[in-house]
Amino acid sequence: xxxxxxxxxxxxxxxxxxxxxxxxxxxxxxxxxxxxxxxxxxxxxxxxxxxxxxxxxxxxxxxxxxxxxxxxxxxxxxxxxxxxxxxxxxxxxxxxxxxxxxxxxxxxxxxxxxxxxxxxxxxxxxxxxxxxxxxxxxxxxxxxxxxxxxxxxxxxxxxxxxxxxxxxxxxxxxxxxxxx
Numbered sequence: 001x002x003x004x005x006x007x008x009x010x011x012x013x014x015x016x017x018x019x020x021x022x023x024x025x026x027x028x029x030x031x032x033x034x035x036x037x038x039x040x041x042x043x044x045x046x047x048x049x050x051x052x053x054x055x056x057x058x059x060x061x062x063x064x065x066x067x068x069x070x071x072x073x074x075x076x077x078x079x080x081x082x083x084x085x086x087x088x089x090x091x092x093x094x095x096x097x098x099x100x101x102x103x104x105x106x107x108x109x110x111x112x113x114x115x116x117x118x119x120x121x122x123x124x125x126x127x128x129x130x131x132x133x134x135x136x137x138x139x140x141x142x143x144x145x146x147x148x149x150x151x152x153x154x155x156x157x158x159x160x161x162x163x164x165x166x167x168x169x170x171x172x173x174x175x176x177x178x179x180x
Contacts, residue, residue: 011069011073014128014132016125019120021082022081023125026062026066031059033087035055035058037107037110038057038061040110047107049167074093075092076093077091077092077125079091088109088117089112089118091104091118091125093138100139100164102138102139104129106121122156126178129178130179137177139176140153140158140173141164141171141172150174156176158174160172160174
């Protein structure tokens with residue numbers, strides 16, 4: 001499994017640097033800004049079932065994101081602004097049991113929307129996934145009304161494939177082909 005180190009059970013989550021962002025593991029001190037993002041109605045409108053997170057649910061999400069790395073060898077990163085050190089969101093790969101396919105997803109704190117951070121982070125993650133994990137196909141599951149995320153997917157080269165029901169709502173499947 002990519003990323004496992006020396007049989008110790010510990011795994012080092014890689015850090016990726018872009019022009020403006022550092023994609024790094026989530027840390028315990030990220031809890032407050034992460035929870036603020038996950039309890040914002042506009043941020044959560046199109047994520048999962050569109051519900052706001054309680055503090056415990058935000059904590060569980062952080063634990064699940066970190067656990068995904070340990071179980072799959074890949075996962076999602078915290079997005080940190082390089083110039084401020086501030087947590088501004090998350091981005092990365094999602095593939096728990098029963099998921100339709102390997103997905104790349106993102107979420108940003110509302111005050112960071114419109115800056116190109118989602119595109120910048122997802123592009124770096126997709127490049128890393130192709131180069132380091134050999135990913136050839138990745139999808140994004142995007143709520144039918146989430147035009148902002150659909151635009152990000154299209155900027156990244158994703159192609160709309162079909163609509164499916166996911167979390168009891170219509171979701172658009174956008175596919176990325178990372179290899180010929």
